[in-house]
Amino acid sequence: MSVIPRIVVFAGSTRSGAYSGKTAGAAVKMLAILGGEVTQLSLLDYPLPLMNEDLERDQGIPANVMRLAKIIDIHDGILIATPEYNASIPPLLKNTLDWLSRNLKDSSGRPLKPFDGKVAALCSSSTGAFGGMRALNHLRPVCMGIGLEVITPQCSVSNAKTAFDDNGELVNERTRATMERTCKTLLEHAKLLSRRI
Numbered sequence: 464m465s466v467i468p469r470i471v472v473f474a475g476s477t478r479s480g481a482y483s484g485k486t487a488g489a490a491v492k493m494l495a496i497l498g499g500e501v502t503q504l505s506l507l508d509y510p511l512p513l514m515n516e517d518l519e520r521d522q523g524i525p526a527n528v529m530r531l532a533k534i535i536d537i538h539d540g541i542l543i544a545t546p547e548y549n550a551s552i553p554p555l556l557k558n559t560l561d562w563l564s565r566n567l568k569d570s571s572g573r574p575l576k577p578f579d580g581k582v583a584a585l586c587s588s589s590t591g592a593f594g595g596m597r598a599l600n601h602l603r604p605v606c607m608g609i610g611l612e613v614i615t616p617q618c619s620v621s622n623a624k625t626a627f628d629d630n631g632e633l634v635n636e637r638t639r640a641t642m643e644r645t646c647k648t649l650l651e652h653a654k655l656l657s658r659r660i
C-alpha cells in the first residue's frame with residue numbers, strides 16, 4: 464500500500480516574525496510540493512509550565528502536553544525548526560520535548576509514546592553566517608534520546624534577515640536545495656517507518 468506520509472512541523476520559537484517560524488513555513492511548503500500531508504503547529508497554542516517533577520507528581524501531565532502528544536502520534540514524521548540560543552537549543556523547545564518524553568497515557572490508560580520509532584528532520588536558522596548549526600548539534604542527541612530516528616540531511620538557514628522573500632520562499636538556491644534534500648529524505652523515511660502500513 465502506498466502511504467502519503469503525514470508530517471508535523473513546528474518551530475522552537477513563538478516570537479512574532481520568528482526566523483525559525485519562517486524556516487518551518489518554508490519546510491511546510493517544500494514538504495507539500497514533494498507530496499507530504501503536512502500539519503504546522505505553533506507552540507504558542509500549547510503553553511506549558513517549566514518541567515518540574517514535583518508539579519508532574521502533584522498535578523499530573525498538563526493538558527497541552529497530551530494535546531500535542533496526540534497530534535504528533537497520528538503523524539509519520541516530524542520536522543523541527545530551531546533557533547540557536549547560546550550555541551544550543553532554546554528553553555521553549557527543550558521544555559516541550561522534555562514534557563513529551565514523559566510517561567504519557569492515552570484515555571484508555573495505554574502508554575502514549577509519540578516519538579517512538581518516528582522519523583525526524585532538523586532545521587535551524589540564525590541571523591549569523593552559521594545558521595544556528597550549533598543548535599542542531601545539541602538538538603540531534605536530544606531527539607535521539609527521546610526515541611526519534613533523526614535523518615542525516617539537515618538544513619541551516621544563515622543570514623536569516625534576508626533569507627526569505629515576501630512569499631516566505633528561501634531565496635538562496637543552495638539553502639533551498641538543502642531544504643529540498645532534507646524534506647525529500649524525511650518523506651522517504653516516513654513512508655518506510657509509517658505505522659500505518
Ligand SMILES: Cc1cc2nc3c(=O)[nH]c(=O)nc-3n(C[C@H](O)[C@H](O)[C@H](O)COP(=O)(O)O)c2cc1C
Pocket residue numbers: 475476477478480481482483484545546547548549550551588589590591595
Ligand atoms: C538568549 C539568546 C541567545 C542567543 N544566542 C545565539 C547564538 O548562540 N547564536 C546565534 O546565531 N544567535 C543567537 N541569538 C540570536 C537569535 O538567533 C535570534 O534572536 C533569532 O532571531 C531567534 O530565533 P527566532 O527568530 O526563531 O525567534 C540568541 C538570542 C537569544 C535571545
